[in-house]
Amino acid sequence: MNTTNTTNGTLIEIRDLAKTYTRGKQHVPVLQGVNLDVAAGDFFALMGPSGSGKTTLLNLIGGLDTPSAGSIVIGGQRVDRLGGAALARWRAAHVGFVFQFYNLLPMLSAQKNVELPLLLTKLSAGERRKRAAIALQLVGLADRASHKPSELSGGQQQRVAIARAFVTDPTLLVCDEPTGDLDRASAEEVLTLLQRLNREHGKTIVMVTHDPRAAEHATHTVHLDKGELVGAARAARPA
């Protein structure tokens, strides 16, 4: 597992975060004054209506975007101060991503898709294959390793995407509406899998969702509205 510094068990510390997009001559504030702490090992759900800034906040936490103001410290690292190449290295080492529409590479098999982030490591080809096979086994798709994404169902594709997200053993998983494109049964499978990764493997998960049933799998939930956090983080019922 990647080692990460935490302050008093807090993995993510966000202070006075703001993000404003510029579209032509217009400045569109999306996030303002966001303060948030996420403990290491937490399963954190971000909820809110469309346009509330959930995905923007997730992108900032995942190091895909940089804030207009404020600070983001993850595992003791000022992520907001990292430049393009350093940020890419940080993402490769510390973050796993799960998207709503899976975003698997269509020309690669499930095995090769899971191996993709491992190409950025110094592992040998044999070791990469082995780790990808273990990850696929963990998501219950060992028998589908050679299948292309088009040969898999939506739920199976999302499980492959989850295997790709944790194969490098990152500290943090960021999930953007991971069940948004799935039927109820597949969504439940995916959420259970994320819960297992959180509980059994200690992964900190930040998940954007507008599905209350999905949020129930999280340990904490916060709501965003018009770019601001509404109320304090609420602990979920013990599952």
Place this chain on the structure above:
Amino acid sequence: MKYLSLVWAALWRRKTRTAFTLFSVLAAFLLFGMLDAVRTVFNAGDQLSSGRMIVSSKLSITQALPISLLNSIQRVPGVKQVGWANWFGGYYQHPTPFFPNFAVSSNYLGLFRNRYELPPAQTKAFADTRDGAVVGAALARQFHWTLGQRVPLIAGIFPRTDGGNDWNFQIVGIFTTKNPKLKAVEQQFLFHWKYFDEGNAYMKNMVGWYVVNLDDPAHANRVAQAIDALSQNSDHETKTQTEQAFQASFAKQIGDIGLIVGGIMAAVFFTLLLLTGNTMAQAVRERIPELAVMKTLGFQDGTVLALVLAESVLLIVLGGVLGMVLATLLLPAVNSAAGGAITLPPLGWHSWLLGLGLMVLIGLLVGALPALRGMRLNIVDALAGR
């Protein structure tokens, strides 16, 4: 190397499109291989002409020169040997297939060391036989000629003194050449200039051109000036030039081969640039979300740039190598179909190096813009489909 499977998979993402593009690249480099062989044939004199010059009429190579110049040329300091030849322009049975046939001086074969390989007995037979002819091995094979056989050529330009056009020759020698670049000489038909001079009704004591071997190639310029000075202000002024320049002038009767070949290749490669450039741009445009995912996972901008460039270069190199291999396989068939009009040599290492260089260059050019686009893409915008 660890990215090779990724590049290979991306290349074949759209199999039909890649196959058609590969076919276009293959066709372009097949043409390149063929035309480079043509260029090599017309430049063959280059490496072989050192120490040898050709004296022809300053007006035109179709204008004959008097044989009386021979003694004067032989006396020019620096001249070692002089021979001569005249284009005959005859044909065997039918005007096609065409083959070159010349009336030559008795010392002609000896002027070209290592070019004509003829057994000593046949060399002697040629010297002793007034109407004897020596022919290239390829030509003999083509018409099934054998030693001792009598062969009539029909004159296209020079009728006989008796008014007829049939010139009879006896095949007394069949020569080969060891130099693969000079295989074309094996299509030649050579006979005695004396026999031609006595028998033709068109001109007497005239030759098409002189072949001059020098004592020292370093003195070529001085000797050429001295030879041309011999006939200055006469009605038969000469132009002395290297063998290569002479061959180029000869070929320019058809057209400037270098210019034609260069023009065709420029047009082909320009079209290839547009075609494959468009294909690569389209391929990358379709994959913007996938490239964004790779960058999300931590692939650096430079790595994305290199991957797209590698894909583009791989596409062109793959098609190009297949095209040049096909050209290598087809060249013998083309030679056979040309009926001796031209003998194209196999593709040499120089052609392969030039071809590979062009492939990499074209690959980099067509991949540059899509690769830059991939490198510069903004992850958030690309994932959002903006």
